[in-house]
Amino acid sequence: MNYDPKSKKYPYPKDTASHYLKIKKNRNINFDSNYPYVNKKKSFLFLRFLVRIVLVLIVFPYSKLYLGLKIEGKKNLKENKEIIKKGVISVSNHIHMWDYISIMKAIKPIKPYTIVWDKNVNGESGNLVRLVGGIPIPLNMGGKIKFFKTINELLNTGNWIHIYAEGSMWEYYYPIRPFKDGAAALAIKANKPIIPMAFSYRPPSKLRKKLFKQEACLTLNIGKPIYKNDNLDYSLQRDDLTKRIHKEVCRLAGINPIENIYPPIYNDNERIDYYE
Numbered sequence: 001m002n003y004d005p006k007s008k009k010y011p012y013p014k015d016t017a018s019h020y021l022k023i024k025k026n027r028n029i030n031f032d033s034n035y036p037y038v039n040k041k042k043s044f045l046f047l048r049f050l051v052r053i054v055l056v057l058i059v060f061p062y063s064k065l066y067l068g069l070k071i072e073g074k075k076n077l078k079e080n081k082e083i084i085k086k087g088v089i090s091v092s093n094h095i096h097m098w099d100y101i102s103i104m105k106a107i108k109p110i111k112p113y114t115i116v117w118d119k120n121v122n123g124e125s126g127n128l129v130r131l132v133g134g135i136p137i138p139l140n141m142g143g144k145i146k147f148f149k150t151i152n153e154l155l156n157t158g159n160w161i162h163i164y165a166e167g168s169m170w171e172y173y174y175p176i177r178p179f180k181d182g183a184a185a186l187a188i189k190a191n192k193p194i195i196p197m198a199f200s201y202r203p204p205s206k207l208r209k210k211l212f213k214q215e216a217c218l219t220l221n222i223g224k225p226i227y228k229n230d231n232l233d234y235s236l237q238r239d240d241l242t243k244r245i246h247k248e249v250c251r252l253a254g255i256n257p258i259e260n261i262y263p264p265i266y267n268d269n270e271r272i273d274y275y276e
Contacts, residue, residue, distance in 0.1 A: 002254030003201040005216040007172040016177040017167030023123035031118055033142035037135050037150040038113075044131075051131045052111065060105040063098055068208060068217025071106045073252075076195075076224050083193060083225060084110070087155040091183050091245055092197035092220075093176050093253065094164035099199055102220050103162055104132070106197075112160040115151070115182075117168070148186075155190040165245070172201070172215050176250045184241035188234065193225035196245050198252035221252040 011020045029035070039045075063069055077084065090112075092103065100114055113133040120129050121136040138147050154161060163186075165179035176198070187194050201216035208214055226245055228237050250256070 002174075003203050003216060004174045005172040005201055006174070007215050010171050010173075012170050012173060017180065019117065019119075019168045021169065023119045025122075025124040026119075027122050027126060029122050029126070031121075031136050031138035031143045031147075032140055033146045035136075035138070035143060035146070037147055038154065039130065048131050051128075055101075055104065055132070056108065059101060060108070063101050063105060066212055066214075067096070067098060067102065068202065068204060068214065069102055069105070070202075070217075070219045071102075071222070072219060073222030074106065076222050077107060080195075080225055084160070084195075085158055087158045087190065087192050088160055088195055088225065089155070089183055089187050089192055090160065090162045090195040090197055091165045091179070091249065092162070093173075093199055093249060094166055094169040095173055095199050096171060096218065097169070099169075099218070099220075100132070100162065102199070102218065103197065106220055106222065107160065110160050112162050113154060114162040115164075148189075151186055152190050155186070155192050161186070165242075174201070174255075176246065176253055176255060179242050179246045179249075181238050181242045183245065184228075184238045187241065188228045188237050191228075193227050194241070194245050195225050196223040196248040196252060197221065198223075198249045200253045223248050223252050 013020055090103070090107075092099070096102075104112060111133065113135055116129060116134040116136055118136040118138065120126065121134060135147070135150070138144050151161060163183040165183045166177040167180050170177070183194060186192075198221045200219045200221060202219060204212075204214045204217050208217070226241070226248060228241050230237075232240055
């Protein structure tokens, strides 16, 4: 059964997609049509290679110790490796600063990209975010056109894109928040499946809580690919796929929504504690 950390120290906002972390630095990068959403410079690729070595040799092993990380469902990756080679999107809840590290560890040797808040790239950790595959979401129209073209090209050339469909990180939050429909829209356009993933919690030992100040140990649960319904038109496909991946992420996290008060999943921005 899923453990609920019942954390009260984080300022969870009312809007379920809002951020509460403070970004201290603004590098004033303009994410427009000229911005390299995938940086192909040799110097950048070399640095990314060095960072990957550090991840594999040091960070991945440490993450298991630091997070108490367990990974369930890796057989679903093995059984669908031929599908994955052609390009996929994954989605998960966003509940820890290191949860993307956990996903990278789970799917290695694949080197994924992840769609991120633009302020994360403009902030003090922006270079590192880019080196681990972060692609910022632009706000202006020219940037958006190039961004969507870039994501589509990545998927059609066999890459893995991870998306946090809740829209923001809420540390140790127990419910699965409503999903935005961007992941479904991208999957439908590129005709690629979505692999659902869910982080669930386990109670930490007294020693671990003392050493790492962890409120819970993490388990990453990996599901089977989910496909669009070709019997529906586009707008209904997008809504249907969003709801199905949300439901599966809930199931993987060990959370069962209460039927009578299960809220709208699609485009719901009200914070609702809707699970027992």
